[in-house]
Amino acid sequence: xxxxxxxxxNDSIQQFEGKLSxxxxxxxxxxxxxxxxxxxxxxxxxxxxxxxxxxxxxxxxYRVARNRVTDRYRKKTTDSLEDFVYExxxxxxxxKELLLLxxxxxxxxxxxxxxxxxxxxxxxxxxxxxxxxxxIWNEIExxxxxxxxDNTGENIKTIISRKGYAVKHLRxxxxxxxxxxxx
Numbered sequence: 001x002x003x004x005x006x007x008x009x010n011d012s013i014q015q016f017e018g019k020l021s022x023x024x025x026x027x028x029x030x031x032x033x034x035x036x037x038x039x040x041x042x043x044x045x046x047x048x049x050x051x052x053x054x055x056x057x058x059x060x061x062y063r064v065a066r067n068r069v070t071d072r073y074r075k076k077t078t079d080s081l082e083d084f085v086y087e088x089x090x091x092x093x094x095x096k097e098l099l100l101l102x103x104x105x106x107x108x109x110x111x112x113x114x115x116x117x118x119x120x121x122x123x124x125x126x127x128x129x130x131x132x133x134x135x136i137w138n139e140i141e142x143x144x145x146x147x148x149x150d151n152t153g154e155n156i157k158t159i160i161s162r163k164g165y166a167v168k169h170l171r172x173x174x175x176x177x178x179x180x181x182x183x
Contacts, residue, residue: 024065037065041064045061135163
């Protein structure tokens with residue numbers, strides 16, 4: 001089984017290293033932290049007893065990476081605006097990473113994805129226009145909150161506030177889907 005695990009680890013590194021590295025780098029401020037987190041992810045993968053038990057290694061890797069980024073922020077005690085922006089970006093993108101980057105072709109997950117996108121679009125329509133725009137630009141179109149502020153001419157704190165209200169609403173409306181995904 002060790003040889004099989006080694007093969008899965010090597011294949012996973014080849015397939016996900018670039019994307020996973022980019023995912024982490026978008027969420028931390030310095031290269032050293034990003035490298036440490038990436039190494040932690042690979043270490044956790046190598047310590048997994050039977051990799052054949054993982055249904056979707058990609059989703060698992062992204063979840064471990066997201067958890068490591070979150071852990072890193074929780075250890076820091078600074079309350080700077082920049083830290084808040086990075087931390088909120090990380091928490092809000094869990095659905096996006098799991099649902100967009102899944103490669104399992106599972107019929108159940110396909111149905112879940114369709115349901116999720118329908119529910120997300122319905123919940124987005126309930127938001128005020130400016131909140132909806134900020135959320136879409138940031139989460140779906142991958143614009144940074146600072147880019148949105150620059151493009152709209154709004155104060156960064158206003159943009160962060162709009163994103164926060166949108167996220168609160170979406171979390172409330174979509175919480176049952178998050179619970180379903182984690183079961």
